[in-house]
Amino acid sequence: MSSSESSQPLQNYFVHESAYVDAGAEIGDGTKIWHFSHIMGKAKIGNDCVLSQNVFVANNVVIGDRCKIQNNVSLYEGVILEDFVFCGPSMVFTNVKTPRCEYPRNTSNDYATTLIKRGASIGANATIVCGITLFEGAFVAAGAVVTKDVPAYGMVAGVPAKLIGWMSAYGDVLQFDADGYATDSVGDRYQKISTTQIIKL
Numbered sequence: 001m002s003s004s005e006s007s008q009p010l011q012n013y014f015v016h017e018s019a020y021v022d023a024g025a026e027i028g029d030g031t032k033i034w035h036f037s038h039i040m041g042k043a044k045i046g047n048d049c050v051l052s053q054n055v056f057v058a059n060n061v062v063i064g065d066r067c068k069i070q071n072n073v074s075l076y077e078g079v080i081l082e083d084f085v086f087c088g089p090s091m092v093f094t095n096v097k098t099p100r101c102e103y104p105r106n107t108s109n110d111y112a113t114t115l116i117k118r119g120a121s122i123g124a125n126a127t128i129v130c131g132i133t134l135f136e137g138a139f140v141a142a143g144a145v146v147t148k149d150v151p152a153y154g155m156v157a158g159v160p161a162k163l164i165g166w167m168s169a170y171g172d173v174l175q176f177d178a179d180g181y182a183t184d185s186v187g188d189r190y191q192k193i194s195t196t197q198i199i200k201l
Contacts, residue, residue, distance in 0.1 A: 025057075028065065046083070060108065064118070078111035078130060085116050088124035088142065095130045117152075119169050137200075139167045153190065153198055166190070166198050174198070 012029040015021050019037040028047035033039065035053045042059035045051075049067045056074040057063065063075070064083035071089045075081070078095040095111040112131035116122070120134040123142035134140065138150040141157035141164075150156050155165045155173070166174040168184035176182045180192040189201040 052089075070124070076111070077108060079114050079116070081116045082118040082120075084119045086121040088122055088126065090125050091122045091140075092125075092127040093130070094128070097130060120150075137167065137169045151197055153200070154196075163196065166192075169200065 013027045013031040013033070015033045016035050018035045019033050021027065021033065021039045022041035024041035025039045026044045027039070028045060028049065030048040031045055031051070033051045037051050037053070037055040039045065039057045040059045043057040043061045045057065045063045046065035046067065048065060049063060049069070051057070051069045053071045055069050058075060058077045060077045061075045061079050063081045064085065066083055067081050067085045069075070069087045073087050073091055074093065076093055076095040079093050093114060095114070096105045097112055099105060114128060114130050115133040117134060117136045119136055120138040122128065122134070122140045123144065125143045126140045127145045128134070129145070129147045132146065132149050134146070134150045135152040137153040139155045140146055140150065140161065141155070144157050144161040145159045146156060146161045151163070153166050153168065154163050155167050156162060157164050168174055168188055168190060170184050170186045170188065172184040174182040174184065174190055176192050182190045190198050191201055192198045
């Protein structure tokens with residue numbers, strides 16, 4: 001091995017031969033980037049993520065550890081995913097509130113931040129309007145259009161999306177007793193604080 005070869009950093013992640021990863025992108029150990037995906041040079045991707053076919057990750061996007069991004073998802077600048085986020089097939093993020101071709105809005109200052117917190121799941125073909133937060137464990141039904149924040153462990157569905165119930169971090173639909181408590185199938189307990197807030201105990 002030549003000295004130039006030995007000085008190269010080890011690549012502890014997988015990139016399919018049809019994918020493009022621009023110079024400068026930060027990609028964590030164990031991450032897999034599959035067919036026809038494109039990662040721009042200022043993107044940051046954590047450890048043990050899976051980016052499926054035809055995923056685009058723009059500059060300044062941040063993806064945490066162990067996220068799963070399904071086919072045909074584009075993460076535009078302004079999107080931040082914390083750990084263990086699931087993005088279903090062909091779901092959509094936006095990043096400009098009032099796009100106009102004649103008056104371009106295409107700088108970092110024009111993009112609204114969209115924050116998807118730990119453990120949230122977004123169903124297939126859902127749309128997340130920019131500038132909102134999905135809190136921990138939030139669950140967005142397939143095809144929903146989310147126009148406002150979703151509380152922790154809240155389940156939303158419809159167009160526009162509305163709160164329809166609660167889901168545990170494990171993935172059980174929660175049924176609260178008369179005292180406002182629920183236990184999921186792995187023994188985690190939750191308390192309903194109000195009609196729009198629950199907490200994990």
